[in-house]
Amino acid sequence: MPTSRRAFLAAAGLTAVAGCLGNSASKTPSGPLSLPTAAERLPLPASPERLRDAARSGGPSKDGIPSIDDPEFVASDRAGFLADGDPVFGVVRDGVAKAYPQKILAQHEIVNDELAGAPVSVTYCPLTGTVQGFERGNTTFGVSGRLINSNLVMYDRHTETWWPQILATSIPGPWNGDPEIRSLREFRLIWTTWTQWTDQHPDTRVLSTDTGHAKNYGRDPYGSYNPRGGYYANDNLLFGALNESDRFAPKRVVMGLRTPDGAAAFPKDTLRQAGQLDGTVGGTPVLAVYDDRYDTGFAYLNPDGQSFDRDGTQFVDATGTSHDPDALPLTSVHTFDAMWFAWAGYYPETDVFQ
Amino acid sequence: MSSSELCPRDRVRRALGRTRSATRLVFRRRDSQVAFVTVTAIYLLLYLWAIGHLSAGLGGFDLLVVSDPLSKLLRPELGPFSFTPVARLALGPVTYLFSLNSVLGLVLAGLVGVNGALTYLVWRQPRACGIGRSSTGLLASIPALLSGTACCGPVVLLVVGVQASGVLLTGFQLLLPVAVTVLLGSLVLVGRQVTVPE
Structure with a gap:
């Protein structure tokens, strides 16, 4: 108790006299x-x-x-x-x-x-x-x-x-x-x-911890990603989903994409193993490719069904030209990571390719 | 005059008077003082840990006070009785966040401490102190301890695998005032049994 009282008095005093840090209201x-x-x-x-x-x-x-x-x-x-x-x-x-x-x-x-x-x-x-x-x-x-x-x-x-x-x-x-x-x-x-x-x-x-807020950035109230633990690793949901799906485990990471015509998703670990995946979104063919520089994926509309050969970290088109995974000569579709339950909850009719 | 002959108002007045006497008794005896300080300190640490304001941090030694802290002291954070930290003290592996919750925690801890010290006296010397055996001090401290999790209630629910319904969320938000009420009630319940020699 005495320690906390001192801390309180110290903080109260400091607020009165100190040059305060941060400005993030x-x-x-x-x-x-x-x-x-x-x-x-x-x-x-x-x-x-x-x-x-x-x-x-x-x-x-x-x-x-x-x-x-x-x-x-x-x-x-x-x-x-x-x-x-x-x-x-x-x-x-x-x-x-x-x-x-x-x-x-x-x-x-x-x-x-x-x-x-x-x-x-x-x-x-x-x-x-x-x-x-x-x-x-x-x-x-x-x-x-x-x-x-x-x-x-x-x-x-x-x-x-x-x-x-x-x-x-x-x-x-x-x-x-x-x-x-x-x-x-x-x-x-x-x-x-x-x-x-x-x-x-x-x-x-890199974003600084000097955010202007008194937060403890060493403590994630939900769990941990390094190593994965807590909420990020178990199957428990805190607030539930709009639509439930048991196709994959709820926290399995998928990469989702949507166009005005529909939504699609693919498991990130499946892409990691396969290197590339073909699927559709709203009826349009899609190609997803893995980028091991970042352990992520990129997706492209591929209406003409172009094929690419994986060569190390690059993808080679029919002319023999190599491309980085994030720069294929196709129309890129915005893609991002999501937990499966959340993706399926919002897009229950989602296409899934794996 | 026996208590059954008193009107309700007088009975309340007498119970409050005896509660004051019992509380003074706690601070007159050295052993109960030690019990009070020990229980208060442990509870305060538990409370701050439960709300995430005392935990492992990023390391190093640093004091940060946010801009215009006095105006932010009453700003709600994660719930009705959760307030925005206005200072961060990093002491090696431990990081402490100061907010109005530290003050609330101190009040709670003090109440738990008095209850705990009275319970200690009941256990040690019930007759000598004139205290009956029906102390509820420890029982009353349980909701107070739970209240320490009120500000991160949903995360606690995660641990037990229960989804947070609106009723549950509201319940967690009410734990702190419930804890204070129960602790005060417990003090009176114990205190009214005390007849402290003049």
């Missing part, structure tokens, strides 16, 4: 909303109104899980808090590589950042194992505290419209009952490990 953007959205709306598993009714409290209040609004980055040699096998979410834009550690995102879920001058939000839902990037225009996204299908429901701070993360599409909610239904523009974040990311991008910048 949630900002309310001003001016009319200018949010770039996708040309075509992504599929929804139910009407927007039914999705609103499926929302439930996850426990925290609005912004109770605080987004990082003024992120700071450090060089990789100053990221001693990361072990080799720790998961990070990486992105490269205009030659600048950035890594967002899962252990920081688990406690914030949203980072309102900029990439090459473009405002973006990097979002992560621990309960569904999904990391997705969105263009955010002149607004910022916050954590609503509600869940649908166990998945993060974001809100934009301009119109307070709800945006379920996986669906990436606006739905009505209690703070905005009649929003325009549209889908966000997405960009890929690669779920990989710290060592794999730095092997490819030694000059990467």
Whole structure:
């Protein structure tokens, strides 16, 4: 008890006199909303109104899980808090590589950042194992505290419209009952490990633990990815799924993709073993290829059924030209990791290829 | 005058008076003081650990105080009785987060400590202290200990494999005020049995 009392007094005193660190209070953007959205709306598993009714409290209040609004980055040699096998979410834009550690995102879920001058939000839902990037225009996204299908429901701070993360599409909610239904523009974040990311991008910048919030980034309240344990490893769900599927184990990692015509998924471990997989999404042939540089996959629309031979880490087309897995001469489809229960919960009619 | 002859108001007044006496008795005896401090300290550590404000961290030695901490002290975090940490103290392998929950935890721990010390006295010298044997101090501390998990209730449910229904979530959120109420009630229940010699 005496120790804590001293700590309290010390903190209270420091708050009065210290030069305080951080400056990350949630900002309310001003001016009319200018949010770039996708040309075509992504599929929804139910009407927007039914999705609103499926929302439930996850426990925290609005912004109770605080987004990082003024992120700071450090060089990789100053990221001693990361072990080799720790998961990070990486992105490269205009030659600048950035890594967002899962252990920081688990406690914030949203980072309102900029990439090459473009405002973006990097979002992560621990309960569904999904990391997705969105263009955010002149607004910022916050954590609503509600869940649908166990998945993060974001809100934009301009119109307070709800945006379920996986669906990436606006739905009505209690703070905005009649929003325009549209889908966000997405960009890929690669779920990989710290060592794999730095092997490819030694000059990467990494999100700093100096987030302006007093959080313990050594403690993931849900479990652990390095090694995998807790919620991330067992079959228990915390809030259930919109639609249940026993096709795969609930936490098995699949890589999902959707077009305005439908959704498809493939187990990540199956792709790892096969190297490439053929399937369809909404009737269109799709080719998924494995990238062992990051232990991830990339998917392409392949309407002409082109074939590629795997040669080490590269894929060789019919002309003998080699391509990196993330640069095949096909139309790329946005793909991201998800726990199977969450994908099947939102897309019960999903195509599956394996 | 026997208690059965008193009107309810007087009975309450007498019970509260005896509770005050019992509490003073705890602080007059050295052994019960030790019991109080021990139980309070252990409970506070357990509570802070249960809500995730005292746990293994990233290592190193560091003190961080967020900007404008006083205005954030009352900001809710994960539930109605969960508040935003405004300071982080890293002490080697252990990281401590200071929030209003530390103050709440101290109050809870103090109540558990008094209950525990009275229970100790019941166990050691019930007749000499004039305390009956029907102390409920330890029983009353159980919801208080559970309340320490209120702020991460769903994660606790994960461990036991139960999905978090709205009723369960609400129940977890109410554990803290329930704990305080039960602990205060327990103090009065024990305290009213005490006749401290003048």
